[in-house]
Amino acid sequence: MALRVYNSLTRQKEEFTPINPKKVGMYVCGVTVYDLSHIGHARCYIAFDIVYRYLKYLGNDVTYVRNFTDIDDKIIRRSQETERPHGELTETFIQAFHEDMEALGVLPPDEEPRCTAYIPQMVTFIQELIDEGFAYAAENGDVYYRVNRFEGYGKLSGKRLEDLLDGARVEVNSVKESPADFVLWKAAKPGEPEWDSPWGKGRPGWHIECSVMSSHNLGETIDIHAGGKDLIFPHHENEIAQSEAHNHKPFANYWLHNGFVNVPDEHGEATKMSKSLGNFFTIRDVLAAFHPQTVKFFMMSTHYRNDVLFAEKGLEEAEKRLIYFYETMKKARAFVEETKELGQVIQPESIESVETAFRQAMDDDFNTQRAFGQLSAVFKKLNDLINKPKASEANRAATTQALLEKLATVANVLGVFDLDPERFLRDIQLRQLRDLTITADEIDEQIILRKQARDNKDWAKSDEIRDALLAQGILLKDGPEGTTWTVKA
RNA sequence: GGCACCGUGGCCAAGUGGUAAGGCAGAGGUCUGCAAAAUCUCCAUCACCGGUUCGACUCCGGUCGGUGCCUCCA
Numbered sequence: 001m002a003l004r005v006y007n008s009l010t011r012q013k014e015e016f017t018p019i020n021p022k023k024v025g026m027y028v029c030g031v032t033v034y035d036l037s038h039i040g041h042a043r044c045y046i047a048f049d050i051v052y053r054y055l056k057y058l059g060n061d062v063t064y065v066r067n068f069t070d071i072d073d074k075i076i077r078r079s080q081e082t083e084r085p086h087g088e089l090t091e092t093f094i095q096a097f098h099e100d101m102e103a104l105g106v107l108p109p110d111e112e113p114r115c116t117a118y119i120p121q122m123v124t125f126i127q128e129l130i131d132e133g134f135a136y137a138a139e140n141g142d143v144y145y146r147v148n149r150f151e152g153y154g155k156l157s158g159k160r161l162e163d164l165l166d167g168a169r170v171e172v173n174s175v176k177e178s179p180a181d182f183v184l185w186k187a188a189k190p191g192e193p194e195w196d197s198p199w200g201k202g203r204p205g206w207h208i209e210c211s212v213m214s215s216h217n218l219g220e221t222i223d224i225h226a227g228g229k230d231l232i233f234p235h236h237e238n239e240i241a242q243s244e245a246h247n248h249k250p251f252a253n254y255w256l257h258n259g260f261v262n263v264p265d266e267h268g269e270a271t272k273m274s275k276s277l278g279n280f281f282t283i284r285d286v287l288a289a290f291h292p293q294t295v296k297f298f299m300m301s302t303h304y305r306n307d308v309l310f311a312e313k314g315l316e317e318a319e320k321r322l323i324y325f326y327e328t329m330k331k332a333r334a335f336v337e338e339t340k341e342l343g344q345v346i347q348p349e350s351i352e353s354v355e356t357a358f359r360q361a362m363d364d365d366f367n368t369q370r371a372f373g374q375l376s377a378v379f380k381k382l383n384d385l386i387n388k389p390k391a392s393e394a395n396r397a398a399t400t401q402a403l404l405e406k407l408a409t410v411a412n413v414l415g416v417f418d419l420d421p422e423r424f425l426r427d428i429q430l431r432q433l434r435d436l437t438i439t440a441d442e443i444d445e446q447i448i449l450r451k452q453a454r455d456n457k458d459w460a461k462s463d464e465i466r467d468a469l470l471a472q473g474i475l476l477k478d479g480p481e482g483t484t485w486t487v488k489a
Numbered sequence: 490g491g492c493a494c495c496g497u498g499g500c501c502a503a504g505u506g507g508u509a510a511g512g513c514a515g516a517g518g519u520c521u522g523c524a525a526a527a528u529c530u531c532c533a534u535c536a537c538c539g540g541u542u543c544g545a546c547u548c549c550g551g552u553c554g555g556u557g558c559c560u561c562c563a
Contacts, residue, residue: 011493028563029563030563031563032561032562037563038563039563040562040563041563042563043563044563045563047563072561073561074561074562154492157492157493157558157559158492158493159491159492159493159558159559160491160492162491163490163491163492163559164491164492164559206561227563228562228563229493229494229557229558229563230557230558230561230562230563231562231563232493232558233492233493233558233559234558234559234560235562257563258563259557259563260556260557260563261563262556269555270555270556272556272557274562301501301502301511301512302501302502302503303502303503305494306494306495306502307494307495307556307557309501311501313500313501313513314500314501314513316513317500317501317512317513317514318501318512320512320513321512321513324527327526327527331527361503367503367504369502369503369510369511369512370502370503370504370510370511372503372511372512373502373503373510373511373512374510374511375511376510376511376512377510377511383527383528384528387527387528388528454522457522459522459523462522462523463522463523463524466524466525470525475525475526476524476525476526477524477525477526477527478521478524478525478526479526479527480527484526486525486526
């Protein structure tokens with residue numbers, strides 16, 4: 001078995017071969033910290049968190065670098081609007097981003113470089129591009145990349161330079177040699193944050209940051225470079241142009257891009273999130289409404305390269321499914337604990353096949369949806385073991401235990417259903433209760449009263465309590481281990 | 490206009506040359522004091538038209554429909 005990944009550069013799935021065996025360097029473009037992060041960011045960093053985890057699971061020593069863009073036009077504007085120093089502003093949102101990622105169970109990368117810490121390196125890099133004729137300083141203090149000097153321009157996005165020029169708006173009084181040229185260094189206007197450079201005070205352009213931080217942290221050629229698909233052009237195209245012109249070697253061997261998170265419009269059709277339309281969800285908004293695992297599981301229920309429609313129905317479906325997974329694990333765990341002595345595992349090879357199937361799915365470009373499909377069969381099997389006395393209880397319990405252990409391995413790679421089931425289910429209940437006036441203790445009281453009535457076969461009284469709870473939004477479920485409850489949808 | 494991508498059951502969503510994973514919803518059965526839950530069973534020929542092939546949802550060409558990028562964007 002070998003891992004195959006879809007490479008945006010070649011537009012096909014390829015076997016993944018790192019430059020150094022078992023040692024992988026990956027760089028994912030991070031956020032610009034001028035505001036709270038949205039669910040599109042969540043999708044991206046969840047997707048590549050899985051990539052990170054899976055590569056490690058396969059035995060690779062992975063160095064994962066994800067930057068923070070902590071200086072750019074939007075930051076400056078926001079800083080001026082709010083009259084806060086830009087450093088303080090970005091610090092706030094870096095912290096918020098960390099909180100969001102932690103809530104989502106996204107592992108921290110190995111390095112999180114901030115571009116303001118690399119300005120001298122960027123200046124050097126730009127100067128070297130100028131020296132080689134790949135860039136030029138304009139009279140206003142800006143420095144531009146000379147796109148037509150770089151032969152491979154457009155190889156990632158599939159765009160041809162002449163097409164770009166056709167489509168480009170004619171910029172009046174542009175200091176650029178060509179409309180396709182992009183900025184490497186921006187001259188500072190009065191009052192803006194500024195750094196020294198041979199071309200005057202200014203700040204780096206967006207694209208140069210990633211080229212420099214990538215090579216400084218991971219070397220001139222890296223294995224994986226990833227980000228949202230909206231970054232393919234111009235950001236990643238420009239990174240390639242900068243880095244390959246500068247280093248004379250390939251910049252990244254594999255380019256991975258995740259799909260968008262869309263939101264429903266008034267007709268339920270997918271539409272792009274945008275602040276102007278007010279259809280924008282921050283990670284915080286969403287986590288207030290749904291459990292982080294629900295959000296994560298939902299995101300992973302579509303292949304990372306496809307767009308996903310962030311609709312309430314889908315989230316609710318995901319949550320329902322996740323509850324089923326956790327409830328099954330809880331029951332399975334209880335079954336094992338109740339069994340005094342564990343016997344022989346029934347069909348040990350079927351236990352191993354769980355992980356084999358998982359790897360087959362994940363080896364195919366991190367196909368989480370397929371992995372979940374296969375795991376459904378495992379949960380069915382657990383139910384079977386718990387409920388159907390086909391074999392001795394001791395053997396069934398042993399098999400259940402073995403499956404649970406295998407599941408834990410897989411859960412750890414996926415970062416889903418890796419929480420304690422009791423705790424997850426309790427968290428879900430408490431979240432659901434927030435919208436109701438009744439408390440968990442009050443419900444438990446009523447359940448005890450109802451049990452007394454039921455023990456006395458006082459069905460009228462029992463049903464009365466049940467109906468009363470239902471009227472308050474609480475749905476009772478009578479199981480072998482007693483009565484549990486959920487909030488009515 | 491240029492460049493990419495997509496079109497699988499009521500809905501979500503895998504598969505991509507050998508005759509359609511999984512989930513939600515729905516129908517029926519079991520269980521239950523009755524419910525609910527759980528559990529079991531059932532439920533598609535893959536937008537359309539041509540072509541290649543022994544054989545195509547899967548490859549090629551075309552048609553129709555949808556989306557993204559080309560301006561800041563995960």
